Amino acid sequence: MIKIQLPVSEEEVRKLKIGDEVYLTGKMVTGRDSAHTYLLEKFQEDLAPILENTVIYHCGPVVKKEGDLWSFVAAGPTTSIRDEPYEADVIKNYHLRGVIGKGGMGEKTLKACKDYGAVYFHAVGGVAVVLAKSVKQVLGVYKLEEFGVPEAFWHIDVVDFPVIVTMDSHSNSIHKDVLSFSKSRKEELFKL
Numbered sequence: 001m002i003k004i005q006l007p008v009s010e011e012e013v014r015k016l017k018i019g020d021e022v023y024l025t026g027k028m029v030t031g032r033d034s035a036h037t038y039l040l041e042k043f044q045e046d047l048a049p050i051l052e053n054t055v056i057y058h059c060g061p062v063v064k065k066e067g068d069l070w071s072f073v074a075a076g077p078t079t080s081i082r083d084e085p086y087e088a089d090v091i092k093n094y095h096l097r098g099v100i101g102k103g104g105m106g107e108k109t110l111k112a113c114k115d116y117g118a119v120y121f122h123a124v125g126g127v128a129v130v131l132a133k134s135v136k137q138v139l140g141v142y143k144l145e146e147f148g149v150p151e152a153f154w155h156i157d158v159v160d161f162p163v164i165v166t167m168d169s170h171s172n173s174i175h176k177d178v179l180s181f182s183k184s185r186k187e188e189l190f191k192l
Contacts, residue, residue, distance in 0.1 A: 003160075006097075007053035010117035013097045016165045018172045022121065023160040027139065028100075030059040032078060034151040036086035038143065043093060047142060050155050051094040055121065058083060058101030060150030061132070070138035072156070076128030077102040080120070088112035104166055104175030113169050120167035122174075134161040 004012065006026030016022070029050055031039070039047065062074035080087075080101030087105060090096060091112040099105065100121040113119055123131060135156050142153040166174040 008097050014169045018168050020165040025159050028055045030057045030154040034147045036083045055098035072132040072135040074128035075132040077123040079103045080105050091118050121163035122166040134158045
C-alpha cells in the first residue's frame with residue numbers, strides 16, 4: 001500500500017502507476033456536476049487554494065450536523081464519466097493532482113492526467129459508510145445553499161482513504177484496457 005499525503009506534488013503523482021493501491025491522507029474536496037460547471041464558469045479565486053495539488057472526489061455525501069460541526073455519514077463515489085466534458089479543464093485550471101470516483105473517465109481526462117500530472121483514483125462503490133469513517137473532519141462547505149448537500153463542495157480532512165490508481169499520468173488506463181479486451185473478446189465470440 002502506498003501512502004500519499006495531500007496536498008501532493010506533481011513529482012509524487014507521476015510515480016504512481018495503474019494498479020497501485022493507495023491510502024490518501026490530508027485535505028481533499030468533493031465535487032460533482034454542479035461543482036464542475038461552476039468551476040469553469042469563471043476562475044473561482046476562493047476555491048483555487050483548496051483544490052491546488054489535491055484531489056476532487058466525485059461524491060454526494062450523506063452528512064449530519066451537530067451544533068456547528070458537520071460530519072460524514074456516508075461517502076460513496078458517484079459515476080465519474082458524467083464529468084468528462086469538464087474534468088480536463090478543472091485539472092488544468094486548478095492544478096489538481098487527482099480525481100476520485102467510480103467507473104473511470106475518458107480520453108480527454110486521460111490526456112489531462114498526462115499533460116498536467118494527475119491520476120484517476122477508483123474508490124469502491126457500495127461501501128459508503130466504511131469510506132465515511134476515513135473522513136475525520138469537515139473543514140468547510142462551499143455553495144451549500146445554491147447546490148444542496150450532494151452537489152456542494154465539501155472540504156474534508158481524511159486519513160487512510162483507500163483508492164486504486166486506474167488511470168495514471170503515463171497514458172495508461174485500466175478502463176480503456178478492459179473495454180478494448182471486452183470488444184475483442186466479443187468479436188471472437190460472435191465469429192463462432
